[in-house]
Amino acid sequence: AQTVTQSQPEMSVQEAETVTLSCTYDTSESNYYLFWYKQPPSRQMILVIRQEAYKQQNATENRFSVNFQKAAKSFSLKISDSQLGDTAMYFCASGGSQGNLIFGKGTKLSVKP
Amino acid sequence: SQTIHQWPATLVQPVGSPLSLECTVEGTSNPNLYWYRQAAGRGLQLLFYSVGIGQISSEVPQNLSASRPQDRQFILSSKKLLLSDSGFYLCAWSVREKLFFGSGTQLSVL
Numbered sequence: 001a002q003t004v005t006q007s008q009p010e011m012s013v014q015e016a017e018t019v020t021l022s023c024t025y026d027t028s029e030s031n032y033y034l035f036w037y038k039q040p041p042s043r044q045m046i047l048v049i050r051q052e053a054y055k056q057q058n059a060t061e062n063r064f065s066v067n068f069q070k071a072a073k074s075f076s077l078k079i080s081d082s083q084l085g086d087t088a089m090y091f092c093a094s095g096g097s098q099g100n101l102i103f104g105k106g107t108k109l110s111v112k113p
Numbered sequence: 114s115q116t117i118h119q120w121p122a123t124l125v126q127p128v129g130s131p132l133s134l135e136c137t138v139e140g141t142s143n144p145n146l147y148w149y150r151q152a153a154g155r156g157l158q159l160l161f162y163s164v165g166i167g168q169i170s171s172e173v174p175q176n177l178s179a180s181r182p183q184d185r186q187f188i189l190s191s192k193k194l195l196l197s198d199s200g201f202y203l204c205a206w207s208v209r210e211k212l213f214f215g216s217g218t219q220l221s222v223l
Contacts, residue, residue: 004156033210045157045203045214091156098164099145099207100172105156 006104023092115140119215132191136204144206146187
């Protein structure tokens with residue numbers, strides 16, 4: 001069975017600083033994808049970043065980047081220059097090519113002014 | 114562009130009453146469709162997914178069922194709600210491996 005573990009229930013960071021959210025996963029899929037989703041107080045789920053497991057290069061999207069360690073099954077999210085609007089729940093997820101993702105329990109991130 | 118509509122936004126139902134939540138997708142054809150549930154303070158749990166009309170896969174045996182009567186319509190139902198059915202229900206569709214979510218329905222069973 002696939003599992004996704006986020007070991008940090010809550011984190012906080014000062015505005016403009018950098019924060020890293022941790023995620024580990026386990027999957028039996030040979031071709032899989034990893035994701036970080038953001039859920040702000042509006043509860044809308046927003047895709048932040050996506051990593052294809054067969055690519056060694058870490059994905060980046062503006063201030064968001066990942067550290068993908070395939071052998072360790074680790075997929076952390078780094079947010080640089082944190083902004084107040086980054087305050088949200090962040091969910092790590094893994095899945096195959098069909099979109100049926102398995103999610104972690106989330107990390108609540110608070111960005112403080 | 115593709116959009117996903119989910120309604121209602123909030124719903125309060127008594128225990129034992131029926132449930133019907135509807136989700137429709139616009140701007141695409143033959144999408145994969147999903148129902149997820151998020152319990153308070155928890156992550157998302159996949160309930161059902163569908164790769165085509167009339168094709169439903171259940172991930173978690175429970176008091177709920179799903180149907181896909183049309184290509185872009187996905188319905189979550191229950192004949193008799195339980196207290197444990199309370200939660201935030203999210204419909205989603207996928208383009209290959211990416212999931213895109215609706216705005217969700219907060220269901221409170223009292």
